Amino acid sequence: MSDVPADEAGARLTVDLGALKRNYQALAAMTAGAECAAVVKADAYGIGIEAAGPALAAAGARTFFVAHLSEARRLRAVLPSAAIYVLNGLFGEALATYADHQLRPVLGSRDDIERFSAFCSQTARRWPAAIHVDTGMNRLGLDLAEAALLAEPGPHALAFEPALLMSHFACADEPGHPLTARQVDRFAQVRGLFPGVPGSLANSAGCTMSAARHDLARPGVALYGARYRADRAPLEPVVRLDAPLVQVREVRAGDTVGYGATWSASRPSRIGIVSVGYADGYLRSAGTTNHQAGAYARVNGVTCRLAGRVSMDLIAIDVTDAGQAAPGDTVTLIGDGIGVDDVAEAAGTIGYEVLTSLGRRYNRRYTGG
Template sequence: MTIAASEAGARLTIDLAAIARNYRRIAGMTTGAECAAVVKADAYGTGIETTGPALAAAGARTFFVAHPSEARRLRQVCPEAVIYILNGLFEGALDLYASLNIRPVLGSRDEIEAFSAFCRTVRRRLPAAIHVDTGMSRLGLDLAEAALLAEPGPQNLDFEPALVMTHLACADEPGHILTPKQIDRFSQVRGLYPGVPGSLANSAGCTLGAAARHDLVRPGIALYGGRFRADREPLEGVVTLAAPVIQVREVRAGETIGYGATWSAPHLSRIAIVSVGYADGYLRGAGSTDRKSGASARVNGVVCPLAGRVSMDLLAIDVTEAGLIRRGDLATLIGDGITVDDIAEAAGTIGYEILTGLGRRYHRVVAH
């Protein structure tokens, strides 16, 4: 549903050109491997229907989603794309894999048996990825199962193994001892599946050099401007969230603001209220209290701290130092030097959660 600007509490701008630049930058870092694009969670909150074609225009040929519903939406706008469903085989949607040419990422013996049976039923050797667990302990065959599956030779399976892949657990933490173990384990797995392309690198993995590159890299958060390694700055920001001030009020020294009365004015202060809250994905934990520093917004060119707790539909900003502020002036909550990771840090979470939780009450603008 499209929300009119006059009826929304804030405007969310998605910069497709920035997403395309981020994609091309990562592709340039990983020469020799195909650069895919992860567009699960509605393209990390930016919108599959707009972001998918923008990434395809930038050069992406292969995409990864989490659910069949996302694959169906992506297929409508990217008819030529190779599409994998990361969360495995959804047996209630088996016909979709054949009718829309969607590839499941098979990560268990049960899934492999079910998809093999389906391929026999439709008399087609449909493509799929084989997911091997090398240390995440989440989805995927264990190493013994992967070896057993490979014994007759990949060409003898009832489906076409189009990709063998794993997922790095700690590549965003430089020097973590698990990362080289996973790289080594996956190299061993690759040897079991000669001729089948391999994929290991997520966003952080794209920085680990040739040993992690293999045939296909799968950046996600890096495309959308979120931090993907603790020791590196993120790529270009792609979202801007700006909300008009709906009221400005003066509070005397000692007066409290918001639920719980957790924030007290240190002196005569001016407070701007905007119509954004945790129902819009601006997390309650990003608020400011006497015990904890919260997030900030930029108003009239000045970085201003939040005042008090974020409520469901409203938040308060201390604009005392921002000069004359009137109703209707814009407060930038994300963008203009304030990143999704800044909000995430204040809320005690990660940029992924901020991006994917951006609400549906915003007026959305797509910038090309």
């Protein structure tokens, strides 16, 4: 829950934990035959890791993925028995933290593997970890030759317990992309080098592909109600953003609104102002100019277009057609059919960025938990 009281916040962010749980259960059904994990990195895609983790566990999730060690410690505080993997490798000299909190690093370089193996030898225990192999993303992960060398017996024998072998798709959200099929084939080859080690390849989009499911699927953005494949509708929306109008003003035809005077009224208009801006994660590029249609909002049940650029702390909306819109009336910026992907499209980005940008100045309300 946010520390910002409702009467002091510029807007309310409502997080539907019931929808989050139903989305997890839908994805678990989609990946029947494999365990379904949950990715809760980036503060559970902006909705709050301390709220999302227990909700997903209540829905059946037993395995979780975060990006940073700090996120793993926060998650462990609310999920004492879950398996928690840290995707971005080993952090500094904090090796003992993984052992102290029963956390599993995802090892994606020879240096990571050597350091963690040395730690296991020093502590005389084969701590569990995941091995990350790159199959085409060219970001983190061992290359195929390094993976083959690691799999050989002898001086390269693993000092840690290989609890998972994983890779990451680059283009699974684009149906038919040729790289996806190549990654599926490469991962199948690598799995043959590590018999008996569970495999994980499927992200949100990969959950729809039987060849990608292996033993553990790890959906992320689909859990939170954003589009996860270009040809699939999102699951249930999880977030809603509402703000009261703080002012309504009359402008004449030809008057401009906002920084840069990039939008001008084509008729006598009424402009409503809400106390939300790009400092709150509502992206500046979602604004409307005379040359670019921006995002929509709903006012009194009427769809209204933004007017001008999004400012740091304020957004202007053309409420001319929204009846007698007045200060105090509720404006819905996300919700009532306006999804995070709609805002993202208007801003020229993806739903991931909208979700993970949602700010801390909102009054946060959790429902369905």
